[in-house]
Structures are given as structure tokens and as C-alpha cells.
Amino acid sequence: MITVLAGGVGAARYLAGQLLVTPDTDVTAVVNVADDVELHGLHISPDIDTIIYTLSGAIDTGRGWGLADETWNALDELRALGLDAWFNLGDRDIGTHLFRTTLLREGLSLSDVTARLASARGLRCRVLPVSDQPIETRVTLASGGEIGFQEYFVRLAHGVAISRVRFAGVDEAHPAPAVLDAIAAADVVVIAPSNPVVSIGPVLAVDGVTEALAARRERNVAVSPIVAGAALKGPADRMLRELGEESSVVGVARRYREVIAALVIDEADADLASAVAATGVRPVVAPTIMSSPEAAAELARRTVAAVRP
Numbered sequence: 001m002i003t004v005l006a007g008g009v010g011a012a013r014y015l016a017g018q019l020l021v022t023p024d025t026d027v028t029a030v031v032n033v034a035d036d037v038e039l040h041g042l043h044i045s046p047d048i049d050t051i052i053y054t055l056s057g058a059i060d061t062g063r064g065w066g067l068a069d070e071t072w073n074a075l076d077e078l079r080a081l082g083l084d085a086w087f088n089l090g091d092r093d094i095g096t097h098l099f100r101t102t103l104l105r106e107g108l109s110l111s112d113v114t115a116r117l118a119s120a121r122g123l124r125c126r127v128l129p130v131s132d133q134p135i136e137t138r139v140t141l142a143s144g145g146e147i148g149f150q151e152y153f154v155r156l157a158h159g160v161a162i163s164r165v166r167f168a169g170v171d172e173a174h175p176a177p178a179v180l181d182a183i184a185a186a187d188v189v190v191i192a193p194s195n196p197v198v199s200i201g202p203v204l205a206v207d208g209v210t211e212a213l214a215a216r217r218e219r220n221v222a223v224s225p226i227v228a229g230a231a232l233k234g235p236a237d238r239m240l241r242e243l244g245e246e247s248s249v250v251g252v253a254r255r256y257r258e259v260i261a262a263l264v265i266d267e268a269d270a271d272l273a274s275a276v277a278a279t280g281v282r283p284v285v286a287p288t289i290m291s292s293p294e295a296a297a298e299l300a301r302r303t304v305a306a307v308r309p
């Protein structure tokens with residue numbers, strides 16, 4: 001089994017590649033839930049939905065989130081009624097959030113709801129929230145004040161400097177059922193090329209996850225989301241720098257070195273391979289830009305091969 005620790009868009013692309021080279025039923029995604037947000041009475045789980053929509057082919061490929069062929073009537077009505085609807089929810093996407101919110105209110109766990117969403121969209125791989133308890137990424141702005149992740153990422157378009165990130169609720173959160181077993185039983189655990197701070201960070205922060213990974217470090221590998229010092233999408237590079245870390249493959253290796261034996265870095269960073277090795281993590285140089293499904297499949301094949309027993 002291949003277990004993939006995942007955030008949003010980058011992880012979804014990687015997982016789509018993994019499913020081209022591994023039987024679906026042999027793949028488990030353990031997904032960040034700290035991007036989740038309650039808006040307009042709806043429980044929204046962006047990273048879970050991005051993965052399920054991408055793997056089922058329903059994703060809007062231009063945006064990388066939400067559903068294709070969307071309409072925005074409900075949101076237009078909200079705005080016409082005077083609500084500041086800054087988080088764009090398409091009419092079909094709202095169906096997903098109504099489904100999730102209804103079942104959660106009936107007492108189902110986030111894991112159960114996610115399993116039903118995944119199977120309803122025909123997925124045969126497992127999609128596990130890292131925890132069924134609420135965890136919320138809170139971002140402190142360098143200019144002062146603390147806001148929720150989606151306010152930072154969407155309402156402010158992550159165009160502001162931050163000074164701190166914390167995961168509210170993580171101390172009370174437990175790994176969701178099957179998560180620790182999905183880590184222990186995996187032939188290989190892959191940390192997908194997601195934002196190390198706010199996508200993978202919350203996953204590693206859940207009680208028992210880092211320990212479970214460290215216990216089998218030799219069979220764990222990460223794919224750097226940073227190429228030539230920059231993130232391919234989103235604010236990962238700036239967040240690392242603003243938090244005083246290095247926005248490079250070396251900075252990523254330092255973050256993950258307790259839980260991975262190898263880090264896949266792009267050919268653009270081949271000159272940093274020895275600096276990565278100096279952190280105690282084995283560098284694996286390979287093309288990491290997933291410009292096509294075939295490129296993602298080849299990346300997944302080489303990533304797993306880097307530590308496959």
C-alpha cells in the first residue's frame with residue numbers, strides 16, 4: 001500500500017499520477033483538514049474536496065478547486081442580499097457542502113462523510129481526513145492580528161506578510177480511525193508536494209502521526225513543493241521565509257528530516273543535492289513539475305522507487 005500525506009492542489013495532482021502507476025485500492029490519502037472553514041452555515045473541507053474532485057475528474061482544471069461547469073447563482077443572491085461572500089462557492093459545490101453539513105449534523109464523522117463523498121464520485125482509493133476533530137489554521141499577520149487561513153489565503157489573496165501560524169484545536173485532535181494504521185502498514189509513505197507549513201504541518205502535528213512516521217522513516221519520502229526557491233502555486237515559499245526558514249529544498253529537508261529518508265528535488269535544484277544530504281535526508285533528483293498526467297505518473301513512480309523496500 002502507498003499512503004500519501006496530502007494538502008490541496010499539488011497533492012491532488014500527485015495522487016492522480018500515483019493512481020496511474022498503482023492500483024487504486026492500494027492507495028490511501030491522509031488529508032489536511034486545517035483549511036476547513038464554516039461559512040454561511042456550511043462545513044467546507046477544501047483539501048478533501050480538491051482531492052476527491054481531482055481524482056474523479058470533476059475538478060475545474062483552470063481554478064484547481066471547485067467543480068467544472070459551475071454556476072454562481074446562490075452566491076450572486078447572497079451578495080445581492082448584502083452579504084460579503086468573499087469565498088467563492090459554486091452552486092454544484094454547495095451541494096457537496098450541504099451533503100457534508102447535513103450528515104455531520106446527523107452525527108456522522110468527517111471520515112464517514114468523506115468516505116461517502118469519495119465513493120459517490122467513484123473513487124476506489126481511500127481518502128482519510130487526518131482527524132475527525134476540528135483543527136483550524138490561524139495566521140498571525142506581521143502587521144498584527146490573527147485571522148483564519150481562508151481569510152488569509154482567499155479574502156486577502158495571501159498578499160500580506162505573516163509572523164506566526166498555529167493550528168487551533170490540534171492538541172485536542174486525535175488521528176482519525178485508520179490513519180495510524182495507513183501509515184504503519186504502508187510499503188511507502190509519500191509526503192506530497194503540498195505547502196509544508198499549512199498543508200503538511202497540520203497533518204504532522206496531529207497526536208501520534210509524527211511518531212508513527214519516524215518509526216518507519218526509512219520507507220518515507222517527500223516531494224519538494226519548492227523548486228528553485230519558489231512554490232509552483234500558492235504562498236509556501238513566502239510563508240517559509242516569513243517564518244524565518246529557508247525557502248528552498250534544503251529548508252524543506254530540514255522540516256521533514258525527522259520523518260523522511262529521501263526528498264525528491266527537481267533537476268533545477270540538483271546543485272543543492274549535497275546541501276540536502278547534509279541535513280541527513282537523501283536527495284533524489286528528478287523532474288517534479290507535473291505538467292501532464294504522464295509527468296505526474298513518472299514522478300510518482302520515481303518517488304516510490306526511491307524508498308521502496
Ligand code: FO1
Nearest residue numbers: 008035045046049065066087088089153154
Ligand atoms: N481559492 C481561492 O483562491 N478563491 C476562492 O474563492 C476559493 C473558493 C473555494 C471554494 C471551495 C473549495 O473547496 C476551495 C476553494 N478555494 C478557493 C481553494 C481553497 O482556498 C484551498 O484551501 C486552497 O486551495 C489551499 O489549499
